[in-house]
Amino acid sequence: MRDPNIGEILIQSDELRRRVEVLGAEISADYAGPPAREIHLVCVLKGAVLFVADLMRQLTVPCQVDFMAVSSYGSSTRSSGVVRILKDLDKSIEGKHVLIVEDIIDSGLTLQYLLRNLSSRKPASLEVCSLLTKPSRAEVDVPIRYTGFELPDRYAVGYGLDLDQRYRNLPYVAALTDEAVAAAG
Ligand code: PRP
Ligand code: MN
Ligand code: MG
Numbered sequence: 001m002r003d004p005n006i007g008e009i010l011i012q013s014d015e016l017r018r019r020v021e022v023l024g025a026e027i028s029a030d031y032a033g034p035p036a037r038e039i040h041l042v043c044v045l046k047g048a049v050l051f052v053a054d055l056m057r058q059l060t061v062p063c064q065v066d067f068m069a070v071s072s073y074g075s076s077t078r079s080s081g082v083v084r085i086l087k088d089l090d091k092s093i094e095g096k097h098v099l100i101v102e103d104i105i106d107s108g109l110t111l112q113y114l115l116r117n118l119s120s121r122k123p124a125s126l127e128v129c130s131l132l133t134k135p136s137r138a139e140v141d142v143p144i145r146y147t148g149f150e151l152p153d154r155y156a157v158g159y160g161l162d163l164d165q166r167y168r169n170l171p172y173v174a175a176l177t178d179e180a181v182a183a184a185g
Pocket of ligand 3: 047
């Protein structure tokens with residue numbers, strides 16, 4: 001039985017799988033060189049967990065993965081751009097080729113903060129791979145090297161994306177129903 005909060009499916013699981021395969025091949029080709037560069041994936045917890053797990057299995061070049069958890073605080077519906085680090089990377093990224101992996105870029109404020117923060121640590125290169133973008137909601141211009149899909153301005157859940165921490169496990173990306181959006185505020 002379908003959850004009453006879950007509306008239309010926006011991206012089916014087989015579409016996700018095929019796109020992640022293509023992204024993995026593209027990223028692998030870019031970093032294969034010459035010169036070959038080892039990829040240091042930075043997974044932004046928690047949303048990007050499913051994406052990074054699938055993406056890294058498609059990489060055919062050496063890679064490492066580290067995790068960072070950030071929280072933007074302020075109003076609940078709008079990202080304030082004031083970001084707090086809840087969990088920092090375990091290891092230094094100085095001189096490394098860093099690829100930030102995100103599930104979704106919405107306003108862009110979280111990513112803007114991450115780019116500033118990580119670039120100050122002097123990586124050899126710093127790029128971004130986001131499964132989803134919502135161009136209609138962008139408030140700041142952030143350079144996104146690899147994108148999976150552009151989403152319409154709908155509240156989406158699944159494949160890592162949550163509503164109050166739920167629905168991250170859905171194998172597809174779905175829109176919330178209007179009733180669920182209204183109830184969530
Ligand atoms: C979500 C999403 C991105 C960010 C995008 O994370 O996973 O990280 O918001 O929003 P922005 O572009 O407007 O800054 P969230 O803060 O909900 O944490 P989560 O990944 O743990 O769900
Ligand atoms: Mn997130
Ligand atoms: Mg979230």
